[in-house]
Amino acid sequence: MNTIIIGTGYVGLTTGIVLAYLGHEVTCVDKNPAIIESLKAGIPTIHEPGLKELLDEAKDKLRFSDTIPPLRGEGVVLIAVGTPTKDNGDADLRYVDAAAKEVAACIRADAKLVVVNKSTVPIGSARHVEGIIKRSLAQREVEATVWVASNPEFLAEGKAVHDSLYPDRVVIGASEPEAVNLLRELYAPLLEQTFSAPLQTPRPENYSLPSLITSSPTSAELSKYAANAFLATKISFINEFAGLAEHVGADITQVARAIGLDSRIGSKFLHAGIGWGGSCFGKDTQAIITTAGRYDYPMKIVDATIKVNRQQRLHVIERLQQQLKVLRGTTIGLLGLAFKGNTDDLRDAPALTLIAELHERGAVVRVHDPIAMDKAKEQYPELPVEYCEDPECLAIGCDALVIVTDWQDYKHLPLAEMKARMRGDLLLDARNLLSPVDVAEQGFAYVGVGR
Numbered sequence: 001m002n003t004i005i006i007g008t009g010y011v012g013l014t015t016g017i018v019l020a021y022l023g024h025e026v027t028c029v030d031k032n033p034a035i036i037e038s039l040k041a042g043i044p045t046i047h048e049p050g051l052k053e054l055l056d057e058a059k060d061k062l063r064f065s066d067t068i069p070p071l072r073g074e075g076v077v078l079i080a081v082g083t084p085t086k087d088n089g090d091a092d093l094r095y096v097d098a099a100a101k102e103v104a105a106c107i108r109a110d111a112k113l114v115v116v117n118k119s120t121v122p123i124g125s126a127r128h129v130e131g132i133i134k135r136s137l138a139q140r141e142v143e144a145t146v147w148v149a150s151n152p153e154f155l156a157e158g159k160a161v162h163d164s165l166y167p168d169r170v171v172i173g174a175s176e177p178e179a180v181n182l183l184r185e186l187y188a189p190l191l192e193q194t195f196s197a198p199l200q201t202p203r204p205e206n207y208s209l210p211s212l213i214t215s216s217p218t219s220a221e222l223s224k225y226a227a228n229a230f231l232a233t234k235i236s237f238i239n240e241f242a243g244l245a246e247h248v249g250a251d252i253t254q255v256a257r258a259i260g261l262d263s264r265i266g267s268k269f270l271h272a273g274i275g276w277g278g279s280c281f282g283k284d285t286q287a288i289i290t291t292a293g294r295y296d297y298p299m300k301i302v303d304a305t306i307k308v309n310r311q312q313r314l315h316v317i318e319r320l321q322q323q324l325k326v327l328r329g330t331t332i333g334l335l336g337l338a339f340k341g342n343t344d345d346l347r348d349a350p351a352l353t354l355i356a357e358l359h360e361r362g363a364v365v366r367v368h369d370p371i372a373m374d375k376a377k378e379q380y381p382e383l384p385v386e387y388c389e390d391p392e393c394l395a396i397g398c399d400a401l402v403i404v405t406d407w408q409d410y411k412h413l414p415l416a417e418m419k420a421r422m423r424g425d426l427l428l429d430a431r432n433l434l435s436p437v438d439v440a441e442q443g444f445a446y447v448g449v450g451r
């Protein structure tokens with residue numbers, strides 16, 4: 001099917017490449033010409049495992065452009081632009097509005113299109129986008145058939161290709177059966193898993209076919225916010241218990257295992273640590289609270305989730321202060337900048353909070369990240385840190401090391417070499433990534449979260 005993706009960031013690029021791999025003719029549009037240039041040269045502009053290989057495999061079905069082509073005949077347009085937070089906590093729809101206007105201007109009279117909100121957008125956005133498009137068509141006196149649907153994306157960064165190929169479910173919120181049918185056709189290879197799995201992203205064992213959930217646009221829109229709020233709550237929940245575990249002398253990793261094996265609870269998102277970050281949880285929890293506020297409906301659990309998370313980041317600073325007593329004049333080495341492992345995304349990364357707090361308290365901050373350092377230098381040129389090529393270099397002269405990002409590489413740190421280069425001996429494992437016993441054996445004083 002002829003498919004246009006507007007916005008080629010983490011969601012748009014992954015979705016575009018995956019749909020092309022499944023056999024659709026896909027045009028990925030981004031208004032940033034540097035992104036398009038790089039993609040035309042076969043170089044993905046984001047770090048996602050398996051994405052480059054899939055881009056190579058699907059390139060015959062993919063086109064990249066900084067303008068939307070004329071929209072004729074049957075097809076699907078997926079809007080996947082950013083929806084950042086406005087000052088009042090609401091989702092900022094300016095990019096969605098601009099994309100909808102640009103799409104509308106390219107629709108030709110013979111078009112039969114579903115325009116899809118794939119971006120995470122507030123309740124009512126399907127109707128909002130439909131209004132923009134219909135008004136533009138009326139002004140231009142173009143009589144095309146256009147439906148607008150909501151199709152929220154649930155992929156997780158760091159495993160975006162995997163999640164796109166093997167989703168748990170596909171949610172389509174549309175008022176007209178024609179729109180549902182076109183999208184069902186688009187996703188048929190996923191729903192039926194008729195494609196051969198790419199080598200680098202194999203189909204998980206025991207994977208069962210994903211469910212197709214069809215609903216009203218409003219239910220689909222709310223589903224996305226509910227999913228993110230729930231996942232964020234699960235993390236804040238275990239972090240709250242981690243705090244109590246520190247008081248009573250329990251080990252939160254053992255508690256999490258004990259409760260996670262209960263099938264009603266499940267073990268995912270029960271890892272105590274520095275708290276959640278990234279481009280979605282913060283903005284989406286804030287946006288849904290703002291939406292609910294318009295109905296005078298307080299979202300008490302979501303509100304507490306945000307507060308616990310904020311506190312969790314600062315708890316790392318408190319632990320450092322407890323151990324080192326005075327932070328001014330110390331050198332702290334942060335292992336990891338990205339908001340989580342396997343991604344180069346720095347949006348709302350806990351490392352940024354730590355850097356600001358440590359700098360404020362007079363510490364010298366050294367940082368290492370296996371992937372995200374170039375992005376950090378580009379996006380935050382004023383970041384008050386010393387960049388280090390590898391963990392051994394990071395350790396030089398440090399009073400303490402902090403594991404900030406759960407990169408798998410950090411499970412195999414050359415601890416003895418690092419310890420030998422440090423001034424102090426503290427290792428604060430803010431992700432509970434390492435074994436306290438192994439770390440202590442290398443001469444470190446180990447501090448984890450809730451253990």
Ligand SMILES: NC(=O)c1ccc[n+]([C@@H]2O[C@H](COP(=O)([O-])OP(=O)(O)OC[C@H]3O[C@@H](n4cnc5c(N)ncnc54)[C@H](O)[C@@H]3O)[C@@H](O)[C@H]2O)c1
Pocket residue numbers: 006007008009010011012029030031032035080081082083095098099102118119120121153154155156157279280
């Ligand atoms: N990142 C995630 O893990 C994730 C997961 C699920 C849903 N989402 C949602 O998906 C949406 C996109 O997120 P993202 O992380 O991919 O964003 P992103 O910032 O990585 O990418 C957005 C892209 O859209 C482009 N763009 C903006 N306006 C445009 C226009 N008018 N025409 C063409 N291109 C335009 C930008 O240049 C940018 O490259 C957001 O609403 C987000 O909440 C994100």
